[in-house]
Amino acid sequence: MPTVFDTLPATAEEFSAWTWPRIAPCYDDLLARELTAANVEQWLTDWTRISALLDEVNTRYTIATTVNTADEETDRRYKVYLDEIVPPMLEAEQKTKEKLLASGLEPAGFAMPLRKLRADAALYREANLPLLSEARKQILEYEQVAGARMVEWEGETIPLTQISPILEDPDRARRERAWRTRSARILDDTPALTDLWRRMVGTRARIAANAGFDSYRSYRWQQMYRFDYTPDDTKRFHAAIEEVVVPAARRLNAKRREQLGVPALRPWDIDVDPTGREPLHPYATIGELETKTSNIFHAVDTELGGYFDIMRREGLLDLDSRKNKAPGGYSLSYTVTRRPFIFTNSVGTHDDVQTLLHEGGHAFHSFEVAPLPYLQQRSEQMTPIEFAEVASMGMELLAAPYLTTEHGGFYTPRQAARARVDTLRAIIIFWPYMAMIDALQHWIYEHQDEAADLARCDDYWATLEDRFRPDLDWSGLDVEKRAFWHRQGHVFADPLYYIEYGVAQLGAVQLFGNAQRDQAATVAAYRRALALGATVTLPELYAAAGIRFAFDTDTLRAGVELIERTIADLEPLAEQG
Numbered sequence: 001m002p003t004v005f006d007t008l009p010a011t012a013e014e015f016s017a018w019t020w021p022r023i024a025p026c027y028d029d030l031l032a033r034e035l036t037a038a039n040v041e042q043w044l045t046d047w048t049r050i051s052a053l054l055d056e057v058n059t060r061y062t063i064a065t066t067v068n069t070a071d072e073e074t075d076r077r078y079k080v081y082l083d084e085i086v087p088p089m090l091e092a093e094q095k096t097k098e099k100l101l102a103s104g105l106e107p108a109g110f111a112m113p114l115r116k117l118r119a120d121a122a123l124y125r126e127a128n129l130p131l132l133s134e135a136r137k138q139i140l141e142y143e144q145v146a147g148a149r150m151v152e153w154e155g156e157t158i159p160l161t162q163i164s165p166i167l168e169d170p171d172r173a174r175r176e177r178a179w180r181t182r183s184a185r186i187l188d189d190t191p192a193l194t195d196l197w198r199r200m201v202g203t204r205a206r207i208a209a210n211a212g213f214d215s216y217r218s219y220r221w222q223q224m225y226r227f228d229y230t231p232d233d234t235k236r237f238h239a240a241i242e243e244v245v246v247p248a249a250r251r252l253n254a255k256r257r258e259q260l261g262v263p264a265l266r267p268w269d270i271d272v273d274p275t276g277r278e279p280l281h282p283y284a285t286i287g288e289l290e291t292k293t294s295n296i297f298h299a300v301d302t303e304l305g306g307y308f309d310i311m312r313r314e315g316l317l318d319l320d321s322r323k324n325k326a327p328g329g330y331s332l333s334y335t336v337t338r339r340p341f342i343f344t345n346s347v348g349t350h351d352d353v354q355t356l357l358h359e360g361g362h363a364f365h366s367f368e369v370a371p372l373p374y375l376q377q378r379s380e381q382m383t384p385i386e387f388a389e390v391a392s393m394g395m396e397l398l399a400a401p402y403l404t405t406e407h408g409g410f411y412t413p414r415q416a417a418r419a420r421v422d423t424l425r426a427i428i429i430f431w432p433y434m435a436m437i438d439a440l441q442h443w444i445y446e447h448q449d450e451a452a453d454l455a456r457c458d459d460y461w462a463t464l465e466d467r468f469r470p471d472l473d474w475s476g477l478d479v480e481k482r483a484f485w486h487r488q489g490h491v492f493a494d495p496l497y498y499i500e501y502g503v504a505q506l507g508a509v510q511l512f513g514n515a516q517r518d519q520a521a522t523v524a525a526y527r528r529a530l531a532l533g534a535t536v537t538l539p540e541l542y543a544a545a546g547i548r549f550a551f552d553t554d555t556l557r558a559g560v561e562l563i564e565r566t567i568a569d570l571e572p573l574a575e576q577g
């Protein structure tokens with residue numbers, strides 16, 4: 001007997017014309033069916049069919065509105081979708097999840113998705129709906145404050161974000177002016193942020209209390225599905241970073257200070273090339289960027305290279321920077337066609353190459369999970385970020401040995417060595433900063449009353465600067481030092497989200513080490529782990545990739561030693577490049 005699901009179109013393009021009254025019967029059917037061990041797989045298959053179509057329509061709108069921000073017709077249709085389809089869809093999805101949980105069934109390959117659905121259900125409180133909406137509005141308010149930041153720079157009014165490249169200018173006085181201009185602009189927002197922050201922390205505390213949690217951190221931990229590690233694990237990681245990464249960062253900084261010929265490193269001295277070289281120019285056209293990146297991926301693994309070629313053939317890459325394109329870069333997955341799409345703003349720099357290698361890793365993740373039957377096993381929302389970033393950061397490091405023209409890549413051996421040294425240094429410099437942002441947030445949610453006062457957070461931040469970046473010279477910049485974290489949007493808009501990058505980076509570095517011993521086996525394990533999608537725990541995902549999900553000093557020390565050793569090997573060549 002044909003069901004309502006047999007009337008569904010095969011493609012999201014066709015489906016995007018469907019209104020909610022046409023869609024609703026699918027959910028009605030799922031909710032009406034009596035669920036048994038015998039029919040649960042068909043039920044899950046049908047659920048995936050409808051959810052995947054809805055998800056892909058959303059993805060297509062996201063992509064269409066970012067590749068052309070001036071496309072008013074698409075923008076209008078997306079708003080209709082968000083207003084008319086998404087709210088009833090969320091309600092129907094919630095009921096569908098509840099039905100599965102209530103059935104007590106445990107379909108094969110569904111243990112992890114069920115664990116997440118149970119966590120969602122446990123957090124749900126009717127009383128929190130208005131507070132969650134208030135919290136979302138507070139985030140929008142933060143984004144308005146941050147998005148409105150313009151500065152006067154050399155006779156022009158420019159967005160604050162355009163100051164960053166000037167911090168790489170070899171002219172130290174100009175860098176200092178740029179840095180001070182940026183700081184002053186962010187400090188202008190302190191009164192507004194002080195008021196907004198007090199409300200944000202208050203709302204978060206009430207949400208947690210309503211849901212029966214002692215702190216917002218405990219609530220958020222469940223909400224982010226952090227089943228496999230605790231706040232204490234992340235604190236162990238901070239301590240390990242302090243013990244083994246901070247000294248390594250100090251060694252790099254001492255060398256930087258010497259190369260720059262300055263008595264002390266000021267905050268505007270950390271982004272510039274310390275030897276004053278011109279930036280690398282890896283490619284002239286987008287076609288060249290694509291071809292050379294394809295060659296590099298082929299050198300990593302023939303099949304991964306093949307995935308990238310499919311993306312080229314099928315128009316799944318949008319890499320250039322042009323008018324009416326949104327900023328930034330991403331890889332998103334079409335859940336019906338099971339293909340990824342990569343979006344970047346490439347302008348001719350080495351950063352573009354690094355970004356494409358990174359997004360390529362995410363895209364390969366989408367290819368590898370494609371055979372998994374159910375959306376909850378393979379969707380981006382269910383895939384743990386702590387591992388998704390291993391796929392991408394890991395690919396950056398796995399691809400690094402093939403950047404040279406010898407492998408069809410971009411660079412002479414000297415240039416490639418220089419690019420690789422920069423990437424490895426950035427990892428060492430990032431970890432302490434990551435620990436600071438994470439440690440600040442632990443302090444905030446352990447001291448919810450005190451931390452509602454932005455100035456008290458500033459006090460705590462200053463202690464973190466001393467602990468994790470002791471060699472930065474902040475003389476005469478006390479206010480700037482205390483408020484440095486105000487620029488980190490995550491603390492305001494994505495509470496407690498940041499540690500993922502630090503943990504995944506350690507996973508990526510372990511992959512890099514494994515590849516030096518056995519490249520083929522490492523890439524094979526990497527691919528097997530990606531293919532598991534969201535079906536196993538984080539330690540199991542890491543183990544499948546041949547690495548450890550780790551927060552300890554020994555694993556971190558091994559990673560730091562590997563990085564320092566590789567830098568030392570590459571440096572003589574790099575310094576000629």
Ligand SMILES: [Zn+2]
Pocket residue numbers: 358362389392
């Ligand atoms: Zn990423």
